[in-house]
Amino acid sequence: MTSPPSGTQRLVLVADPGVPSEIARALAPRLPSYLSRAVGGRTQWVVDSFTAPLAGAEQADVSDIAEAVNRHLHGIEWDIAVFITDLPRRARLYPISVEVDSQHRAAVISLPALGVPRLRRRVRQAIVDIVRQLVTQEDVLEHPEVIGRRPHEAGAGADAASGMPRRYVVPGLRGHVRLVAGMVHANRPWRLFGSLSRGMAGVFATATVLFMNTATWNLATALDSWHHAVITVVAASALTAWVIIDHELWERGGDLPARHHPFYPYNLVTLITVALAVLVLAVVLFGVLVAVSFLLLAPSVLHKFIGRPVGADDYAYLAWFITAIALVGGAFGSSLETDDQVRDAAYGRRQRARQRQLKETPARSDQDTCGPRAGPGGQAAPAAAGGAGAEGPGHDGSVTR
Structure with missing residues (x-):
């Protein structure tokens, strides 16, 4: 010592x-x-x-x-x-x-x-x-x-x-x-959709149209929680897959240097990042719709269309159903964003720099190894x-x- x-x-x-x-x-x-x-x-x-x-x-x-x-x-x-x-x-x-x-x-x-x-x-x-x-x-x-x-x-x-x-x-x-x-935390997934104006516009435009449609009121209040859950999972999965596939966020192994394969979590990080972003979007939209429903939709008006007494669960089911369907509208809105805009929103600075570096590096380069290159005398080259x-x-x- x-x-x-x-x-x-x-x-x-x-x-x-x-x-x-x-x-x-x-x-x-x-x-x-x-x-x-x-x-x-x-x-x-x-x-x-x-x-x-x-x-x-x-x-x-x-x-x-x-x-x-x-x-x-x-x-x-x-x-x-x-x-x-x-x-x-x-x-x-x-x-x-x-x-x-x-x-x-x-x-x-x-x-x-x-x-x-x-x-x-x-x-x-x-x-x-x-x-x-x-x-x-x-x-x-x-x-x-x-x-x-x-x-x-x-x-x-x-x-x-x-x-x-x-x-x-x-x-x-x-x-x-x-x-x-x-790595997911560094991407800050809670900020993804807040940075995509067209995607957000698609979500809220779809939610607004559905909220003003009386057929939506009848269908949303007629379904039980199991059906609402299935619809939400399908819609959220569809939006997640759409963002990843449409904007080519999924990295294929054949396009990557060989050194990434022994330990390569980037696609998993992308999937979790986008899925969490969709979850945050759904939670925020659900909260907004619940508040708007109680504020603008009087129980007497809703009762007139669904034909039975209205409870708080009906407002929750209505907001839940509209949230799930509006996520599909978000998928169409996100298609109007450029790939660079989505990457900037989905990834942290380090991940974006890494992707730029991969584009500049020929895939499967003979010089790619799983560690630093060996220099003269067996020392690791810089x-x-x-x-x-x-x-x-x-x-x-x-x-x-």
Whole structure:
């Protein structure tokens, strides 16, 4: 164990735009106190946070990211750097949560592998473990339930001796569930249809026409809950499938580089993202229709057409039926959106960048492998750190001293 250094140590958080940047800005002011307790000694911590696009390739090494970011943030020096990205990373079949490079005193945290619940807290715990490990040289984790374990058994100094970064993975089903949930969260499915004006217009236009049709009142109040449920499932499935197929969101294996096949959750993430977006749309529309029904449709008017006393369940069934059928109208409305508009609404920034990269890369390239290419002397050649210099850094002002 190495004694904690005295004096001032500067920790720099460099985060991808979006959710990673939001987390970094929120954590920066509070990290010094956590680090002081975890590391001990007389160290005073200064934490800065920056926003900059990080690596665009899944297998980009932490050292390559560190060098690219170091060139990108001109004049910015650090004692320890932690890069926070929503890029999903993997080691064989396991999602990588954290990768630590002792030589560069840098680390990468991949948010999808940390899951969704208490994400900010988990990132803070991962940063504390990383800094403590780099300062004290101890390969002992304080929060192993957060960042997982080493992907293979190795001696404590094996990575340092080989010059390779130290990786931590979340194994088993828990790791895959975390990864998929984290990737879906990064896509923010609740915002999808709110960004598609034509799709929303189709939904509400269909709902308005149905609401004013007395035949709809009779049919909706005559069906039982079982029939309503079946109609809703069929309509929601149809809208989900329509959006995915019509706008070519489903990625076919034959069009992809070979390196994606050992662990490829992107289609599953697309399916869950769109399905959740449809669910959010249905819930919001149902709530609106229930309120409008009670406000505009008097019980005496509804009673006149259905021929029996009107209860609250009749209003609920009416709103439920119109919601289900209006989803079909949303499918036609979404067809008027361009593919790029739907992709921008359905995916987070990282996923959109990855898809652009796939379009520029020939499918099944002979150079595609399941890991970094081997360079001279058996060393891993630098992986692409695309995007690291594509945009200017956004110093957010979250500096704690």
